[in-house]
Amino acid sequence: MVSNRLGKYLAPALAGIVLILSLPTSPVQANQLEPPPGYYVLPPYKLPANPTDLDKQLLTTMEKYKVVGLSAAVFNERKLIWNGSYGWADLATDRTVNTETVFRAASLSKMITATALMQLYEQGKFGLDDDISQYLGYQIRNPRYSDVKITFRQLLTHTSSIVDSGAYTTILEGTPALLQEIDIQDMLVPDGQYYDPGTFGNYAPGTQFSYSNFGTGIVGTLVEKISGLPFDKYCTKYIFQPLDMSASFEPSDIINWQNIAVLYRPDASLTSFRPTKDNYNGTKPTPATSAGALAHSPAGGLRTNSTDLAKFLQVHMNGGMVKQHTRILKPDTADLMHSMQWFGYSMSGFYKQKGLNFHITDDLVPGKRLVGHSGEAYGLSGDAYYDPDSKLGIVFLMNGANLIDANPYYSVENAIAKTLFTTFAPKASNKPKQIKAKAGASFITVNNRKIFLQTPVSIIKTGKKQLLYLPAITAADTLSTGLEQTDDTVTFTIAESKATLTAGQASMTVNSKTLPLPQAPYIQNGQLLVPVRELAAALKIKIIFSLSLSGYTPH
Structure with missing residues (x-):
C-alpha cells in the first residue's frame, strides 16, 4: 500500500535526527540507550569485505536515513547488471539482508495484480470499459451515481470512485483478520453485512483519481472470477513460475520463508525500531484460511526479493517477454499498460501520470521519465522503475527507514535511485x-x-x-x-x-x-x-x- 507520503511519522521523526554525511572508517556506534519495550536498537552495519564506491555511497545513505536493511538490483533489457544487500533482515536475531532475502513488497504488488488481469484481457475475456458487475455476478454502483457503471479501466487507474474509506478501512484498522473470511460482495452491495456508502467517493466513476487499495483487491477478485483459480495460485502459475521467481501472495508458499525480512517502524529518536509485519519468530507462516483474493492482499501482499522483481520489470521493459522464449504478455498489452491513461495531481503531487496500475513519473530521478511503481506499508518502502529510453531499470526494497521530506518521494528514495542511475545509466544518446x-x-x-x-x-x-x-x-x-x-x-x-x-x-x-x-x-x-x-x-x-x-x- 502507499500511504500519505507526507508521512504520519514525520513530526516525531524530526526530533533527534543525526545526519552522517560520509562513511566512517570503522562501524558507527548506535545509540546504546535502552530501547522502549518491543523495540530493537539499530546496530552498526556490517561492511563488505572489499567495499566499492557504490557500497560506500549506499551505506552512507543508509546511515543518514537510518535504513534497517536494503536490497537492490539494477538491470537492462538483457540481464541483471548488479545487485547488492546491506543491513538487517531481523534485528532480534542479527540476521542480515542477502540477495535472497524476501520482502513484503507493498504496492509494488499492484503491477503483478494488474498483469494478471491483463493476461485475461488479451485472451478476449473482457473489455477494459466493460461494467465489472457483469463479471462479478452482482451489481456494484456508487450509490450517489447509480446509473454510472464501474469499469476495469477505472479500477486500474484508481478512478472507479471506490476509495480507501468506509468498510475496507474500518475492517483493516479494526479487525484485519476478518479479511481472511469476508466475501467481498458483503462490502459492495447495499444489503451486504459490511456495506458502507463511505466506500464510494462523492464523485462519478471515471471523473476523479483516488488511490485505492480496495480497488486493487477487487481487481484480484476479478482475476479469480474470470480465471476460475484462486488469485494467489493464478499469479504463481502464470507469472511467477514462468519467470522463475521466488515469489507468492501466500507467504506460507515461500520455500525460503526463513529469509523473509521483518518490517519495522522507528521510534521518535530514530535509534530503535519495532517490528510491524512478517515477524514470524522462526515459525513458518500459517496459510490464509480463505481462498478469497482479499485474504492475499492483491494491493500489497506480494513477497519476493529484489532480483526477482527485476525479472518482472525486465519483462515489461521488453514488451512482455524475457530471454527470447518466455512471454507472459503480448507486446501490445504491455504497451497499453504503460500508455498514459490518466493525468492530474493527487497525493500531494506524487501521482501526476498513470498507466494501467503502472506509475509514470519524472520525480524519482531528475531528468528521467520512469515507468513502474513505488510501495510503502508497515515500514517497508521501495521502488521498482525502468527508463524506456535508456533501457535501464532499478529495484530497491527497505524494511525500515526514516521516511522524511516527501517531495513527493521520500529523500531516501531519491538518494538511492539517483545513486543507482548515476552509477549504471549509459551515456545519454540525445537521439531524436x-x-x-x-x-x-x-x-x-x-x-x-x-x-x-x-x-x-x-x-x-x-x-x-x-x-x-x-x-x-x-x-x-x-x-x-x-x-x-x-x-x-x-x-x-x-x-x-x-x-x-x-x-x-x-x-x-x-x-x-x-x-x-x-x-x-x-x-x-x-x-x-x-x-x-x-x-x-x-x-x-x-x-x-x-x-x-x-x-x-x-x-
Whole structure:
C-alpha cells in the first residue's frame, strides 16, 4: 500500500535526527540507550569485505536515513547488471539482508495484480470499459451515481470512485483478520453485512483519481472470477513460475520463508525500531484460511526479493517477454499498460501520470521519465522503475527507514535511485524520438513503443504540410512531458520550459512568448487535440516524423 507520503511519522521523526554525511572508517556506534519495550536498537552495519564506491555511497545513505536493511538490483533489457544487500533482515536475531532475502513488497504488488488481469484481457475475456458487475455476478454502483457503471479501466487507474474509506478501512484498522473470511460482495452491495456508502467517493466513476487499495483487491477478485483459480495460485502459475521467481501472495508458499525480512517502524529518536509485519519468530507462516483474493492482499501482499522483481520489470521493459522464449504478455498489452491513461495531481503531487496500475513519473530521478511503481506499508518502502529510453531499470526494497521530506518521494528514495542511475545509466544518446503515425489509427509508435489512443490519430493536410494532432494526454506521453489541464487549456512542461495551448486559439504561449500555430487545437470525442510537431519544436524536443495520410479525412 502507499500511504500519505507526507508521512504520519514525520513530526516525531524530526526530533533527534543525526545526519552522517560520509562513511566512517570503522562501524558507527548506535545509540546504546535502552530501547522502549518491543523495540530493537539499530546496530552498526556490517561492511563488505572489499567495499566499492557504490557500497560506500549506499551505506552512507543508509546511515543518514537510518535504513534497517536494503536490497537492490539494477538491470537492462538483457540481464541483471548488479545487485547488492546491506543491513538487517531481523534485528532480534542479527540476521542480515542477502540477495535472497524476501520482502513484503507493498504496492509494488499492484503491477503483478494488474498483469494478471491483463493476461485475461488479451485472451478476449473482457473489455477494459466493460461494467465489472457483469463479471462479478452482482451489481456494484456508487450509490450517489447509480446509473454510472464501474469499469476495469477505472479500477486500474484508481478512478472507479471506490476509495480507501468506509468498510475496507474500518475492517483493516479494526479487525484485519476478518479479511481472511469476508466475501467481498458483503462490502459492495447495499444489503451486504459490511456495506458502507463511505466506500464510494462523492464523485462519478471515471471523473476523479483516488488511490485505492480496495480497488486493487477487487481487481484480484476479478482475476479469480474470470480465471476460475484462486488469485494467489493464478499469479504463481502464470507469472511467477514462468519467470522463475521466488515469489507468492501466500507467504506460507515461500520455500525460503526463513529469509523473509521483518518490517519495522522507528521510534521518535530514530535509534530503535519495532517490528510491524512478517515477524514470524522462526515459525513458518500459517496459510490464509480463505481462498478469497482479499485474504492475499492483491494491493500489497506480494513477497519476493529484489532480483526477482527485476525479472518482472525486465519483462515489461521488453514488451512482455524475457530471454527470447518466455512471454507472459503480448507486446501490445504491455504497451497499453504503460500508455498514459490518466493525468492530474493527487497525493500531494506524487501521482501526476498513470498507466494501467503502472506509475509514470519524472520525480524519482531528475531528468528521467520512469515507468513502474513505488510501495510503502508497515515500514517497508521501495521502488521498482525502468527508463524506456535508456533501457535501464532499478529495484530497491527497505524494511525500515526514516521516511522524511516527501517531495513527493521520500529523500531516501531519491538518494538511492539517483545513486543507482548515476552509477549504471549509459551515456545519454540525445537521439531524436522517432514517431510514426497513420491517420485514423488507434495508436502511434514512439521509438517502436505503441501508445494507444481513445480517439483516432488525426493528420491534417494544409498545403504541403501534414499536421499531426493528438489528444493532449497522448502528446504528453509521446514527448515525455508533464501535463496540466484546466477546462479547454493545457500546459505541457519539460525541465524549465512550459507551453500552454487553448482550444480554438491559433497560438500557444511558450515561456511567456506567444507563438503562432498553423491551426488551432480543437475538441474531438471529448479530447483536446494539439499539434505535436509544433509543440515539440517549441519545447526543443528532437523528433523525426513518419506520417501517413492513409485513411485521411479532412478536419
